[in-house]
Amino acid sequence: MKAVVYEGPRSINVKEVPDPKIEKPNDAIVRLTTSAICGSDLHMYDGHTPAKGGMILGHEPMGVVEEVGEGVNIIKEGDRVVMPFNVACGTCLNCLKGYSSACLTMNPASAGAAYGYVEMGPYPGCQAEQMRVPQADWACLQLPGKPGDDKEDDYVLLADIFPTAYHATELANVSAGKTVGIFGAGPVGLLSAYCSILRGASEVYVVDKSEKRLELAKSIGAIPINFTEGDPVKQIMELRQETAVVNESLHPEEKLMGVECGIDAVGYQAYDRQDPAQFNPNQVLSDLARLINPAGHLGVIGVYVKEDPKARNELEKNGILAIPFGMMWMKGISIGTGQAPAKNYQAYLRDMITNGKAKPSFIISDRVPISEVPQAYKEFDKRDDVTKAVIKL
Numbered sequence: 280m281k282a283v284v285y286e287g288p289r290s291i292n293v294k295e296v297p298d299p300k301i302e303k304p305n306d307a308i309v310r311l312t313t314s315a316i317c318g319s320d321l322h323m324y325d326g327h328t329p330a331k332g333g334m335i336l337g338h339e340p341m342g343v344v345e346e347v348g349e350g351v352n353i354i355k356e357g358d359r360v361v362m363p364f365n366v367a368c369g370t371c372l373n374c375l376k377g378y379s380s381a382c383l384t385m386n387p388a389s390a391g392a393a394y395g396y397v398e399m400g401p402y403p404g405c406q407a408e409q410m411r412v413p414q415a416d417w418a419c420l421q422l423p424g425k426p427g428d429d430k431e432d433d434y435v436l437l438a439d440i441f442p443t444a445y446h447a448t449e450l451a452n453v454s455a456g457k458t459v460g461i462f463g464a465g466p467v468g469l470l471s472a473y474c475s476i477l478r479g480a481s482e483v484y485v486v487d488k489s490e491k492r493l494e495l496a497k498s499i500g501a502i503p504i505n506f507t508e509g510d511p512v513k514q515i516m517e518l519r520q521e522t523a524v525v526n527e528s529l530h531p532e533e534k535l536m537g538v539e540c541g542i543d544a545v546g547y548q549a550y551d552r553q554d555p556a557q558f559n560p561n562q563v564l565s566d567l568a569r570l571i572n573p574a575g576h577l578g579v580i581g582v583y584v585k586e587d588p589k590a591r592n593e594l595e596k597n598g599i600l601a602i603p604f605g606m607m608w609m610k611g612i613s614i615g616t617g618q619a620p621a622k623n624y625q626a627y628l629r630d631m632i633t634n635g636k637a638k639p640s641f642i643i644s645d646r647v648p649i650s651e652v653p654q655a656y657k658e659f660d661k662r663d664d665v666t667k668a669v670i671k672l
């Protein structure tokens with residue numbers, strides 16, 4: 280079969296590799312119909328991880344079950360399915376508690392596993408024609424309809440970024456009426472805004488520098504903030520002054536000029552605002568520390584790593600950041616981090632798509648055949664016009 284193989288920084292190729300096989304009784308083989316490129320793949324692509332060459336990339340899989348092992352009971356050949364990016368057993372203590380993102384059994388090196396990702400276990404990715412799915416009954420979420428129908432591009436987003444964005448709103452404690460500030464208008468930030476609006480937030484601000492991405496944020500009713508036009512925290516606070524909640528008649532709520540809920544949908548590859556040609560892993564967390572109101576919540580859904588070989592200094596190379604933790608502590612901000620346990624939300628979000636209550640595919644800009652994936656990485660890496668690329672297999 281054909282697969283997208285990581286060779287090294289900014290070097291990936293489409294190669295002919297052996298077809299996957301059933302290795303354990305609980306495995307399934309899935310023939311992929313659509314898969315996607317993620318901002319998380321760019322961390323490896325850009326050389327900001329210790330990834331070695333030779334790995335099949337991709338962790339956003341959707342397709343049709345081709346074959347199942349003898350231990351698989353629920354899923355059967357011919358089922359249309361989407362899998363979470365997390366590889367998990369479904370039965371260890373963390374999985375039972377709802378933290379399949381920290382499964383204790385599937386990654387020999389640490390807690391938590393995923394397809395096609397550095398340090399996330401030995402699982403080949405899904406930017407390929409077929410893949411092996413371990414623990415298939417746990418992993419495969421059945422989908423209605425037929426491959427290639429008008430919901431194909433919505434359902435594929437259930438593999439990662441739609442539930443991940445929903446999880447970001449959980450971490451940030453978003454609910455009806457709340458004010459939300461989101462840094463990053465990439466696929467995850469845009470869907471975090473979309474989920475905030477689904478959950479009834481009253482004001483949703485989205486910060487980025489890409490006009491194309493900010494335009495999409497505006498199209499769903501969020502308020503775009505371009506950080507090249509000035510300090511985004513000040514911009515949001517000024518706009519908030521114009522709303523009833525913080526005007527003078529509501530003393531002492533002028534202390535709530537920021538937002539209740541903050542979401543970092545950028546991660547450690549944040550552009551430095553003074554010099555956007557450079558990454559500054561402290562930038563977004565520092566801005567959010569200033570923006571979030573006392574007693575607010577912060578969801579850090581953007582990735583931070585413990586090893587970045589291309590970072591600016593020794594501390595940052597080891598994931599040690601200079602952030603205003605004292606300010607966050609004094610404000611009493613609750614912080615949530617980590618990989619999303621996508622499985623927790625997948626079935627509910629699937630049903631919202633099926634019933635026409637959600638259409639997350641508004642973020643997809645490019646649909647490419649596998650042969651064009653290397654070019655799609657190159658374009659997506661500019662973090663501008665290509666807002667999300669899906670691969671048609």
Ligand SMILES: NC(=O)c1ccc[n+]([C@@H]2O[C@H](COP(=O)([O-])OP(=O)(O)OC[C@H]3O[C@@H](n4cnc5c(N)ncnc54)[C@H](O)[C@@H]3O)[C@@H](O)[C@H]2O)c1
Nearest residue numbers: 318319463465466467487545546549550581582617618619
């Ligand atoms: N926690 C999880 O389970 C999980 C799952 C999927 C993705 N992620 C992570 O979420 C993050 C976003 O993913 P994506 O696919 O949207 O990626 P992306 O790279 O396409 O988007 C990031 C966006 O942030 C913007 N940005 C950069 N610096 C900024 C700054 N200083 N202020 C405001 N905006 C800034 C960029 O212009 C870009 O539009 C990545 O770190 C990705 O790895 C985490």
Ligand SMILES: [Zn+2]
Nearest residue numbers: 317319339439
């Ligand atoms: Zn992803």
Ligand SMILES: [Zn+2]
Nearest residue numbers: 368371374382
């Ligand atoms: Zn587990």
